[in-house]
Amino acid sequence: MHNFDFVKPATIADAAKALAGDGAQALSGGQTLIPTMKQRLAAPGVLVSLTGIAEMQGVCMGDGGLHIGAATPHAVVAREAAKHYPALAALAGGIGDPAVRSRGTIGGSIANNDPAACYPSAVLASGATVVTNKRKIAADDYFQGLFTTALEEGEFIIEVVFPIPAKAAYVKFNQPASRFALTGVFVAKFANGVRVGVTGAGNDGVFRWSDAEKALSADFSAGAIAGLKVDPAGMNTDLHGSAAYRANLVKVLTQRAVSAA
Amino acid sequence: MTKVSMTVNGKSVSGEVEGRTLLSAFLREGLGLTGTHVGCDTSQCGACVVHVDGKPVKSCTVFAADVAGASVKTIEGMANPDGSLGVIQQAFQDHHGLQCGFCTPGMVMSAAALLAENPKPSEHDVRHYLDGNICRCTGYHNIVKAVLAASGQSVPAE
Structure with a gap:
């Protein structure tokens, strides 16, 4: 790994200043970024750790729903979100393995926007709001394709605010070696309709399955989408699963999530 | 190089590290605590797991500088005080x-x-x-x- 200057600011303002510099890159839990740097796929000149900022830590109920600080590790979300938003807590408790969950954070996950990461499906399906040091971004505007988000240079996530649905569940089909989702589906039922977020399957990253949302908003049952088909044309293919296989998983996992919600 | 200090197995320690120095390298090469093994160095195998403030972490996937001030426990800290196995x-x-x-x-x-x-x-x-x-x-x-x-x-x- 190439060397870099390491800084660990204690406030959001200091972090913003550090990240405005040339060649600066934000570091959260590092569970993806550090392996990436070891492979020299990333070589920042300055690494700005965001895990020492108290305002970016923790889980609490507030305006608009459940607020989760961007630097909150998965293990903390799994424990502390359980009574407010059990489906989200269960998702966090199923990411990677225990050691990854000690370090990896929600902000890191959605800033990276890995197409097989778990959290993006929950953020999208919940219609959550991504709060950065500059603005608030609706989930529908935030995810913009593989490893691509609405975040601009020097912008970083402070917290994510989740409206709490009446019913929700996440069902993940594990890729057992990486423990990422081969496909994962998050279903959330709100008073004004159902949202379905799909990760691991789409060839352009996380997406909403709008046909299923329409059918489930009219009738929230696994049977309501029995007649729907997912077009394999939009699905990812790799050695772990073909596009047709993933297209089938999207439907099966959506049905399972509806039954589990 | 910057100086980092932390507590390892109950003792205060400090050493000079680069930004890129991993906790696993700091423990093994800096402190000579070679009980922590680096199996894959790619976050897959878990051989390098240590506790940081009581939580299990892969020491090959944490920078030493990022855990400055923390309390770290390694396999060398698992034996009883008299040296017998825990x-x-x-x-x-x-x-x-x-x-x-x-x-x-x-x-x-x-x-x-x-x-x-x-x-x-x-x-x-x-x-x-x-x-x-x-x-x-x-x-x-x-x-x-x-x-x-x-x-x-x-x-x-x-």
């Missing part, structure tokens, strides 16, 4: 929970983290929690038995 270590010996022994430090540290969270885990809980620890010898059955025994529970028969 409960989990003894259970690994009693149940032959190791073959080549390379993964053992990480297994013991993960097992200790599990038992701190869940003092009486089921066999399923143990297997699930050790998901991130890979034994290249595939000696999982005896590892699971050792962890169950260390929790004071009866172990499955052969």
